[in-house]
Amino acid sequence: MPSIQLQQLTKLYGNLEVLHGIDLEMQDAEFTVLVGPSGCGKSTTLRMIAGLETVSSGEIFVDGKPISHLEPKDRDLAMVFQDYALYPHMNVAKNMSFALRLQKRPKKEINKKISEVAEMLGLTDYLHRKPAELSGGQRQRVAMGRALTRDSSTFLFDEPLSNLDAKLRTQMRAELAMMRKRVHKNMIYVTHDQIEAMTLADRIVVMSGGYIQQQGTPEHLFKHPINKFVAGFLGTPPMNFLKADISRQADRTVLAGPGFSLQCDNQATAKLANFSGSQVDLGIRPSDLIFDPAADSAESLQLHVELSEYIGAQSVLICDCAGEKIMVELKSDTPIALGEQLKFRINMADVHLFDPASEHALV
Amino acid sequence: MSYSTLNRLTPYIFLVPALVIMAIALIYPLGYMVYGSFRSWDPSQALPDTDFVGLANYISLWNDPNFHESLMVTLKFAFSVVSIEMVIGVGLALLLDRNLRGMSLLRTLFILPMMIAPVVVGLMWRYMYHPSVGIFNRSLEGMGLGSVDWLGQHALLSVVIADIWQWTPFIFILSLAALQSLPRSALEAARIDGATGWQQIIHIKLPLMMPVLIVTCLLRLIDAFKVLEVILVMTEGGPGLSTEILALRISRTATEFRELGVAAAMSNYLLMLLLLLTIMMLAYNKVLEVRAARARRIAEEGL
Known part of the structure; x- marks a missing residue:
């Protein structure tokens, strides 16, 4: 399988630049997910790789060969x-075999391929149905099947699950992940759903405003977001942000804001040595707030519980911290009541700090 | 009358003016014609004074070689113009379905002929076909190619050309609308699946346009059977009977031959032919609806 490389890829619609010089390298047989809010340029990027949109400037390389001048059909x-x-107007079998029939492959080979793929996707009983006679999930499977019969080196997915209802989406996501294990190809997947991105990707590329914000493994991006956008975009419920002032008290650095004052450990103190006196955005994931009535106030937030969203095993508490809304994720059987003032301990290693002006992660 | 009854009747009340006009302008003359077709009727007589002759008018027409000739001319004319217009109209639509600078102006220009009154079209083409001063013969002679006897020897071909010029735009705009409502992503999928421009047209675009094309074709056919003005102005049916389409023969039978009963019977033959086409069109639409409903049902039930 070839490696795919985007070099300074730019897209202009008239005078409006929607992609600003995208640089990206996708390794052999890697599952890359482009994720971001609508209008971030992820679909445009994918469509440029497919050849459905022209490249305004920059180049796409497959195995080192430039391909941006090729027709979609010549891009494998x-x-x-x-x-x-x-x-x-074509039934399922005809839909899936269209590319092979255009290539004038022998009938036997086509039939064999179709029955293989249909078997794999559970479509064998539906081969003679027209798309209008299929449910949403089945249509989605046919679309996958059509891609699979092709034997192409690269698969592109443009938000393939977003037209399905929630339950089917989860099921198809799992099926995709299973298929991914059997099919060793380059896959580039576009979605706005960060859960799809996290569960499927070898590499996530977070995009926003026509720029790549950060790329890396799901774990890396979740643990070490490079800026406030990535931190807030990945993870549900999203990360909480609080404004805090950095100050020095005795030999410790202290992060203080309305309603809280957190004392840093040695490691964080050392890291923040140069930032004393400045303001910072404090990022804490809802799952990193640990309910602990006995916690010391130097390492905890005192929160007023306003609302509890019961999800099942977990609940999400929406709390108030001196006017800021803070979300907390905890086990549903934790004995708490609405309206209470509770303490949640924070492990300083889990705290993310961002420069309020540039929104870049500090240290 | 209670308020709720009035409320229920409102839609019908709104329909009444249209119904009245329909009755006066369509149903009454139609009934008059059907009634008249069974009678021996001279224009000097009032209809109640005429003699009932049963199916005599229909039978004599059935055996009349001139009527056969007229029917053949009409069929030849209708099928040749519609098939050529379909090919050119759909072809133009396929060519012009793209975003080029000035395309909207070009599209407007293409549909202009359709907006000109048929009599004007007839006059225009008659002048252009004029044996000595018409632009065609002047040009041909200018190039040293000798003149063509357009409205004489090649009268039917000449009126066919004029009709194609006027009505191709009708097929063009309907095909273009059909093309532009095709699912874009299916065409993109076809491009990725490796279809060339021609293959996209043959395997995706034309099959998906087919429902619109079939209805357009039938509409055009119905219209072509009723053609009158252009031919009346250009050739008056001549020379001989070579361009005497049914509508012309009907009017001549009524006015020149003074046989209103026969003319009415002939109109009824034409009406039956057109009804047949209309029923085909409605039946085709019904088939499509039933098929779509069946597909929906299967999709919902057969998981």
Whole structure:
């Protein structure tokens, strides 16, 4: 499988630049997920790789060869579309075999391939149905099947699950992850759903405003977000942000804001040595707040519980901290009541700090 | 009358003016014609004074070689113009379905002929076909190619050309609308699946446009069977009977031959032909609806 490289890829619509010089390298047989809010340029990037959008400047390399001047059909890739893009007048078998029939492959080979893929996707009983006679999930499977019969080196997915209802989406996500294990190809997947991104990706590329914000493994991005956008985008419920002042008290650095004053440990003190006196955005994930009535106030937040969203085993508390809304995730059987003032301990190693002006992560 | 009854009747009240006009302008003359077609009827007589002749008018027409000739001319004319217009209209739509600078102006220009009154079109083409001063023969002679006897020897071909010029735009705009409502992503999928421009047209675009094309074709066919003004102005049916389409023969039978009963019977033959086409069109739409409903049902039930 080839490696794919984007070099200073730019897209202009008229005078409006929507992609600002994207640099990205995708390794052999890697599952890359482009994720970001709508309008961030992720779909445009994918469509440029597919050849459905022209490249304004920059270049796409496959195994070192520039391909941006090639027609989609000459790029050796298959694509799954958000609205499935099935051919309405062809039955499932015809839909899946369209590319092979255009290539004038022998009938035997086509039939063999179709029955293999249909078997794998559980579509064997539906081969003679037209797309209109299928449910959403089945249509989605046919779209995948059509891509799979192609034997292309690269698969592109443009928000393939976003037209499905919530339950089906979870199921198809799992099926995709299973398929991923069997099919060793380059896969580039676009989604706005960070859960899809986290669960499927070898490498996540977080995009916003036509720029790549950060890329790396899901774990790396979750633990070490490079800026406030990435920190707030990945993870549900999203990260809490609080404004705090850095000050020095005795030999310790203290992060203080309305309603809290946190004392840093040795490690954080050393890291923040140069920032004393400045302001900082404090980021804490809801799962990193630990309910602990006995906690010391130097290492905990005192929160007023306003609302509890019961999810099942877990609940999300929406709390107030001197006017700021803070979300906390904890086990549903924790004995707490609404309206209470509770203490939540914070492990300083889990705290993320961001420069309030540039929004970049500190240290 | 209670308020709720009035409320329920409102839609019908709104329909009444249209119904009245329909009755006066369509149903009454139609009934008059059907009634008249069974009678021996001279224009000097009032209809109640005429003699009932049963199916005699229909039978004599059935055996009349001139009527056959007229029917053949009409069929030849209708099928040749519609098939050529379909090819050119759909072809133009396929060519112009893209975003180029000035495309909207170009599209407007293409549909202009359709907006000109048929009589004007007839006059225009008659002048252009004029044997000595018409632009066609002047140009041909200027190039040293000799003149063509457009409205004489090649009268049917000439009126066919004029009709194609006027009505291709109708097929063009409907095909273009059909093309632009095709699912974009299916076409993109076809490009990725490796379809060339031609293959996209043959395997994706044309099959998906087919429902619109079939209805357009039938509409055009119905219209072509009723053509009158252009031919009346250009050739008056001549030379001989070579361009005498049914509508012309009907009017000549009524006015020149003074046989209103026969003319009415002929109108009824034409009406039956058109009804057949209309029923085909409605039946086709019904089939599509039933098929779509069946697909929906299968999709919902058969998981």
